[in-house]
Each structure stands twice: as structure tokens, then as C-alpha cells.
Amino acid sequence: MVPAVLAQADQHVLSVDKRILFTADLPTSHWKKLGLQWFVGKDMDYLTDEMLGVWPEEIQAYKEASNELYELYERAAQHIIDKRLWHRVGIPANAVRLIEHTWENRHQHVHLYGRFDLAGVIDGKPAKLIEFNADTATVMPETTVVQQEQLKAANMAMDQQFNQLDLYLSAQFRRLAERNPNKVPQILLSTLGHEEDNLNADVIARAAVHAGFGVRHTPLEKVIFSPEDGIFVQVGRDDYLPFDFWFKLIPWEFIAFEEPALMDILIKIVLNDLAVIVNPAYTMLFQSKGMMAILWELFPNHPLLLKTTVSAQDFRGEAYVQKVIFGREGENINILDEHNRYMGFNKGDFGNFPSIFQAFEELPSDKNGEYYQAGIYWSGQPAALSFRRRDGYIIDTDSEFISHYILEA
Amino acid sequence: MTPFKAFSRNTAKARVFIAALSVSGTLLLAGCSSGYETEEKVLLTKGLVTELEEVSAGEYKITNETAIDDTSGSQVIAHHLSGKIDTLSMQEVREQQHQGGSSYHSHGMGGALMYGMMGYYLGRSLSSPVNPGAYRNQSTYNRVANSTGRTITNSAVRTTVRRPSSGSSGFGSGRSTRSFGG
Numbered sequence: 406m407v408p409a410v411l412a413q414a415d416q417h418v419l420s421v422d423k424r425i426l427f428t429a430d431l432p433t434s435h436w437k438k439l440g441l442q443w444f445v446g447k448d449m450d451y452l453t454d455e456m457l458g459v460w461p462e463e464i465q466a467y468k469e470a471s472n473e474l475y476e477l478y479e480r481a482a483q484h485i486i487d488k489r490l491w492h493r494v495g496i497p498a499n500a501v502r503l504i505e506h507t508w509e510n511r512h513q514h515v516h517l518y519g520r521f522d523l524a525g526v527i528d529g530k531p532a533k534l535i536e537f538n539a540d541t542a543t544v545m546p547e548t549t550v551v552q553q554e555q556l557k558a559a560n561m562a563m564d565q566q567f568n569q570l571d572l573y574l575s576a577q578f579r580r581l582a583e584r585n586p587n588k589v590p591q592i593l594l595s596t597l598g599h600e601e602d603n604l605n606a607d608v609i610a611r612a613a614v615h616a617g618f619g620v621r622h623t624p625l626e627k628v629i630f631s632p633e634d635g636i637f638v639q640v641g642r643d644d645y646l647p648f649d650f651w652f653k654l655i656p657w658e659f660i661a662f663e664e665p666a667l668m669d670i671l672i673k674i675v676l677n678d679l680a681v682i683v684n685p686a687y688t689m690l691f692q693s694k695g696m697m698a699i700l701w702e703l704f705p706n707h708p709l710l711l712k713t714t715v716s717a718q719d720f721r722g723e724a725y726v727q728k729v730i731f732g733r734e735g736e737n738i739n740i741l742d743e744h745n746r747y748m749g750f751n752k753g754d755f756g757n758f759p760s761i762f763q764a765f766e767e768l769p770s771d772k773n774g775e776y777y778q779a780g781i782y783w784s785g786q787p788a789a790l791s792f793r794r795r796d797g798y799i800i801d802t803d804s805e806f807i808s809h810y811i812l813e814a
Numbered sequence: 815m816t817p818f819k820a821f822s823r824n825t826a827k828a829r830v831f832i833a834a835l836s837v838s839g840t841l842l843l844a845g846c847s848s849g850y851e852t853e854e855k856v857l858l859t860k861g862l863v864t865e866l867e868e869v870s871a872g873e874y875k876i877t878n879e880t881a882i883d884d885t886s887g888s889q890v891i892a893h894h895l896s897g898k899i900d901t902l903s904m905q906e907v908r909e910q911q912h913q914g915g916s917s918y919h920s921h922g923m924g925g926a927l928m929y930g931m932m933g934y935y936l937g938r939s940l941s942s943p944v945n946p947g948a949y950r951n952q953s954t955y956n957r958v959a960n961s962t963g964r965t966i967t968n969s970a971v972r973t974t975v976r977r978p979s980s981g982s983s984g985f986g987s988g989r990s991t992r993s994f995g996g
Contacts, residue, residue, distance in 0.1 A: 543995025591857070591971060598990025605995055614883050619859035619971055622886075624990075631981035645977050646857075655986065656994055667985045733996035754992070802993075 419812075421527065421771040424458035426810060428559045439554070440607075441546055443600045444806075452547070453805050456555055457777065457792055458812040463526050464567045467779060468787035470532035470709055471521050475783055477707070478537065478691050481699050482508065485690065493715075494695035495730040495759055500661040503672050503686040514675075514685035515581045517609070517652070518542065518574055518784040522800070526779060528769035533711050535766070535778065536728075539691030540684050541656050543601060544780060544806070545570065545608040548791040552808040565811045570782050570789035571612055577785045578616030581650070585681055588649035591619040593636060596654040598624050606654050618650070625655055630670045635679035651682045657689035658731045694730045694761050712764040717741075724748065724765035729758040735801025740765060749798045768798070776800070777807065856940050859969045861888040862962070864932040867950060868895040872922045875950040876930045879958045881965040888935060892923060904935065911936060931958065931966055940970060 436445045436452070444451055485494060486508060491501055507514040520542035522535040549570050556566050582590045592613050596602035603622070610620040621638065629637040629645065637645040653660075661668050674680050690696065697713040704710060717725065727739040736753020748765070768776040775794045782788040795804035861882040866874045874892065882888070890907050892900040902910070911924065928936055929945035944963065949955035 538996045541995050543993060589971065591859075597986050597994055599993045601993040602995055611883070614859075619857060619969075626984050626987035628985070629978060629981040629983045630985070631978035633980060634976070634978040637978050637981060640975075643977065644975050646975055647978075654995060659986070659994060664985045666982065670982065734993065 419458075419460075421457070421769055421775075421777060424527070424812070425771070426456045426458060426559065428454050428456055428555050428808075430454040431554060431558055435554070436551075439550060441550065441604065443604060444547065444551070451804075451806055452551060453807060456559065456808045456810045457527070459527060459567075459790070459809050460812050460814075464790065464811060466526050466532055467523065467567075467781045467790055470523060470526075470534075471781045471783045471787045474521055474534055474537065474709055477700055477704060477709070478539075478696065481696055481703055482687060482690055484703060485696075485699060490699065493699065494690060494693040495658075496690060496693065497661050499665055499668050499672075500657065500686065500689060503668075503675060504690055506676055507685040508687040508690075511685065511687065513584050514681060514687070515577055515584060515683065515785075516685060516688060516691075517577050517581070517683045518570075518782060518788070519684070519688065519691065520544070520780045520782045523779045523781060524766045524768050526769075527777065530769075531708050533766050534697070534709055535711075536694060536697070537691055538733075540688040541602075541654050541692075542780075542782070543605045543654075544791065544793070545605045545782075547806045548780070548782065548789050549608055551806065552791055555808040556810060559810065561810055565813075566809060567787075567790045567811065570784060571608070571615070573784040573786060573788040574609065574612035575615040578613050578618055580785065581681070581683065582616065582618070585649070588681065590617055590650070591621070591648060592650040592652055593628065593638060593648040594620060594622050594652045594654075595625045595628055597659075598626075602654045606652070609652055609654075613652075621646070621648075625653070630667060630674065632670045632673040635674055649680055651680055653682065653684075656692070656731070656733075657684075657686055658692070661689070692731070694728050694732070695759070697763065698761050711766050714762055715760070717762050720762055720764070726763045726765050727760050728763065729755045729760050731755055731758045735799045735804075738799050740798050751799050751801055765798075768800075775805075778804075857971045858885065858934060858966060859971055860966055861885040862931055862935060862966065863888065864890045864927060864930060866890065866892045866923060866926055868893065868922075869950065871895060874923045874926045876926055876932075876948050876958070877950050877954060879931045879962045881962045881969075890923075890927065890932065907932075908936070931962060934966065940967065 433445045436442055486505060496504065519537060519539040521537050524533045524535055526532050549568065552566060552568055594606045594610055596606050606622065610622065613620050623638045627638065629639060631637060636648045636651050640646050660671065671682065675682060698715050701710055701713045717727065722743050724742045729737040732738065732753060732755040736751050737755045738751045739747065740749040742748050768778050770776045775796050776798060777792050777794045778800045780791050780793065790809055792807040792809060793800050793804040794807050795801065861884050863880045863882055864876060865878040867877045869875050888904045890902045926948045927933065928938060929948040931944055934940055944959060946952060946955040949958065
């Protein structure tokens with residue numbers, strides 16, 4: 406199934422174009438049957454009939470990068486907490502106590518999963534961190550299901566893809582249960598209601614079920630939060646189900662800034678050990694792009710990091726990217742070249758947050774001018790790889806999802 | 815997950831009265847302030863697919879019951895004598911159960927469903943056993959009871975249902991227009 410040209414190719418400088426394998430175009434009905442019609446709905450040009458080849462050594466490089474980056478994040482988090490550098494990472498006062506508590510008790514408050522977005526590797530350049538989606542990373546149905554379906558359609562074996570997210574998420578859930586032995590393994594899953602987020606929560610639910618958890622989906626607005634008694638869902642006229650575990654595909658900074666009353670209740674719930682929330686509050690710290698400036702200070706010129714500061718003045722004569730510390734989906738980003746000319750920009754919903762400035766790193770690209778960004782999921786360990794591509798420098802909601810397969814020498 | 819009342823054991827020391835919960839706002843405590851009412855319930859954590867066959871006019875028997883991971887995927891598939899096949903979601907089954915009449919009781923499906931494993935999803939207590947008479951024959955009953963029955967009962971979780979003494983809801987409403995992932 407691997408294109409013949411690859412058989413004798415020089416592994417190390419294989420262009421993106423030569424890595425692309427065309428697969429059978431799976432019909433819309435196929436995705437519908439899997440409950441993924443949202444991804445192929447009207448105006449959606451998101452899934453493709455192409456897969457990107459990745460060498461086993463490159464998979465290894467992605468895994469090592471994510472492990473090492475996770476360690477750097479842990480060390481930087483400890484530094485921020487010790488030195489109380491909250492203002493530098495944009496953490497509001499009402500979130501500090503909960504971040505400190507969950508961090509000190511992180512054995513109990515397991516970080517379920519996150520995703521590192523990386524440049525480099527498949528273009529022969531070193532892996533570089535673009536950002537870490539530590540709190541509410543998505544693209545999970547595509548990574549776990551779409552990739553596997555495309556691999557099957559190409560008649561490849563399951564081990565020709567690095568795709569263990571379901572398995573390792575489950576392992577993290579087992580860990581969560583073991584480390585909270587007095588809690589009932591039933592988890593409530595909530596989103597703000599967007600279909601894409603619901604589909605991502607389904608992936609989490611599947612993993613929780615495999616780990617022996619009972620699951621229930623209830624949108625945030627229907628969940629009852631009691632500072633004295635914990636987290637509940639009303640199931641009958643007088644019946645309230647308590648939940649000892651809550652998974653929220655709702656960013657911590659949303660809760661802290663937009664629903665401060667909820668934040669206050671959650672602090673009481675977690676500090677009184679009435680419930681465990683995943684991802685834990687300290688992932689808000691990891692999620693802040695302000696962390697990347699701290700990382701650069703602590704580990705200057707680290708090979709996995711791009712120069713990142715809080716001032717455009719630090720990039721005279723260099724191309725740079727300006728991002729807000731709590732932006733998402735490629736919004737509120739400006740890219741300027743070494744002469745301060747715009748190379749790209751996206752408006753968005755998050756313009757009120759402070760910015761960081763990161764050295765511009767060109768993503769691997771193909772002949773059609775598509776730029777490829779690797780997403781490596783981390784769930785207690787490196788867990789899965791997938792790609793998104795865009796005919797521009799900013800990987801946003803107009804990008805395409807690209808499955809991968811492992812090349813054979 | 816389908817919550818249902820298996821048995822009701824009121825262990826409350828102090829009764830608490832809770833005012834009606836509005837969609838958005840605060841749950842107010844109208845009674846005394848200490849303790850809350852608790853009640854034990856059994857939650858089914860697996861879903862169930864039940865297949866029925868119309869063995870003679872108006873009489874239905876269960877031919878298969880399978881446990882599934884997703885409780886919201888529970889359904890009933892009825893094979894009628896006419897050759898027609900109906901697939902009903904739990905919502906539809908419950909509606910027919912409540913409305914009675916036409917396509918439920920007159921089709922005789924109600925009894926078979928209630929006394930098979932599906933009965934547990936329709937409000938029957940988990941402590942009351944399945945009736946072999948609801949199944950097409952003894953071997954169908956044995957097979958379902960030994961596999962699906964065990965899966966359903968072993969995965970059922972006994973949990974304490976309680977009323978929070980106070981609480982708030984309605985957070986984040988009206989914010990479903992965009993994804994909050996990344």
C-alpha cells in the first residue's frame with residue numbers, strides 16, 4: 406500500500422508531497438453511521454482522502470518531544486507557583502487557590518490529557534512547540550475514529566498508525582479511580598453545548614466507560630453546583646444524582662472570567678473534596694500561552710522551544726507571531742515578518758487578553774502551499790498523533806484534518 | 815445512564831424541603847438547614863437492545879437482549895407478523911408505555927418488555943427477577959439471563975441519591991454558538 410517511490414527513497418529528506426497517500430474517499434453515509442456527520446456536514450470541507458506518511462523515527466521524535474515538553478511545563482508550573490508569578494501568566498486572583506490546591510494534590514487530581522501542537526520533524530527540522538492545549542483539547546473524534554477508518558480503507562494494519570488515545574485515556578481514568586478510592590466511579594460530562602465539543606466529550610465518555618466508570622452527559626447550564634454538597638443533576642421531580650467526578654470541556658479561564666460565581670462554588674467543592682474535576686485547575690496555568698514566555702526564560706534556547714517574550718521589541722529584524730494568552734482555534738493571532746509587514750492575521754473573540762510574542766517558525770509545507778501542524782496527544786504518556794493543514798500560516802477552524810500512516814523503509 | 819428507583823429507603827434524619835428549581839438561579843432552602851434527605855437507588859450503567867417477535871397475532875416474545883456501552887443507545891426492535899420491523903428508541907417506548915393503547919398494549923409488547931431485562935429500564939425493581947415467560951423459549955431465556963443479565967446487573971451501581979441543601983444552576987447558558995476546544 407505504500408507508494409513505490411518510498412521504497413527506495415531517502416528517508417530523511419522525503420518531501421511532504423511524496424508522503425501523501427490517496428485513500429478511498431469514504432462516503433458521507435459512512436461517517437453518518439459512525440455518528441460523525443457533523444464533520445462532513447454542509448459547508449464542511451474538513452476531512453480529506455489523503456494520509457500523511459511518517460517514519461517510525463519521526464513518531465519517536467514526536468513522542469520524546471511531548472515527554473520532554475511535559476517535564477518542562479511541570480518545572481515551569483512549580484516555578485510560577487513558588488514565585489507567585491500569576492500576573493505574568495494571566496491567572497486571575499479567583500483561580501489561584503484552586504490551581505495551588507490541585508497542583509499540590511496532583512496525585513489525586515490527575516491531568517487526563519492534553520495536546521502539544523508542533524512544527525518541524527517531517528521537514529527534517531527539530532520539533533518546536535507552537536502551543537500546548539492542556540485544558541480542553543479537541544480534534545479527538547478525528548484522531549481516534551477518522552484516522553482509523555482511513556487506515557482501514559487503505560487496507561493497512563492498525564499498528565501502522567500511532568493512535569493509542571482511547572487506550573491511554575482509559576488508563577488515566579483507572580488511575581483517577583485508584584487515586585480517589587472513596588469516590589463513586591461515575592462521571593458527569595459537560596460542555597457548553599456546541600456539537601463539536603459534544604462529539605469530543607463522547608471520546609472521553611468511551612474511555613471512562615472502558616475504565617469502569619458510569620457516565621452521564623449533562624450540559625453545563627443544567628448542572629447544579631452546591632458549595633456544601635457537591636455536583637448534582639436533577640433526574641426526577643425530587644431526585645438529585647450526586648457526582649464525585651466531573652469532566653468539563655469548558656475552559657477554566659471561561660469559568661474564572663465569565664462565571665466567577667461558579668468559580669467560587671467550585672473552589673469550595675474541590676477544597677472540601679466533594680468532587681474531582683478533570684482536567685484539573687492547574688491545567689489553566691499550562692493552557693496559558695504566558696507559560697511559553699516563562700519557559701523561554703527558564704530554559705533559554707532549549708531546542709524544543711521557540712523564543713517567546715511579552716514584547717514585540719524583542720523581535721527587531723525577526724519575524725514573529727503575536728498571540729493572546731487565552732486564545733483558541735487560531736483566533737486573535739498576528740504574524741509579522743522581519744520588516745514588520747503582516748504575513749497573516751485572524752480576528753477573534755479573545756482580544757481582551759494580554760499577548761505573548763513568539764518567533765515565527767514555518768510549518769512543514771507541500772507544493773500546493775499547504776502548511777502542516779502536528780498534534781501529539783499526551784495522556785500520562787504520548788498517546789496519539791494527527792495533523793491539520795491550512796493554505797496559510799495559521800491553523801484555524803478553516804484547516805483540514807489529515808490522518809497519518811507509518812512509513813516502512 | 816438511566817436512573818430509576820429500585821427501592822426507596824429514606825435515611826434522612828432531618829427532612830429538607832427544597833423550593834422548585836428554576837432553570838437559572840438558585841435552589842433555595844425553605845426548611846431546616848442541617849442534613850439532607852438521602853435515598854438509595856440503583857443506576858444502570860449499560861444500555862440494552864431488546865428484540866421482540868410477534869409469535870401469534872398480538873402476542874410478542876423476546877428473542878434477544880444485548881447489553882451495549884451507551885445507555886442512550888438503548889432501543890427495542892419489534893418484528894411483526896406482517897413482516898414489518900419497528901425500531902423504537904427508549905423515548906418512544908416510554909411514551910407508548912405512558913400513553914398506553916394503540917401500538918404498545920394492543921400489540922402486546924408491553925408485557926414482554928416489562929418482564930424481560932428491558933423492564934429494569936422501564937421502572938421495574940432490579941430485585942424482582944426476569945420472567946422466563948417473556949422469552950421465546952427456555953434456551954433464549956437461559957442465554958440472555960447468563961450473559962446479558964449478568965452484564966446488566968454486575969454493572970449496575972447502587973448509589974445514594976440526595977438532595978443538595980442549596981445549589982445553583984444555569985451557568986454558561988446561551989454559549990453553545992462556538993466550540994471551546996482547541
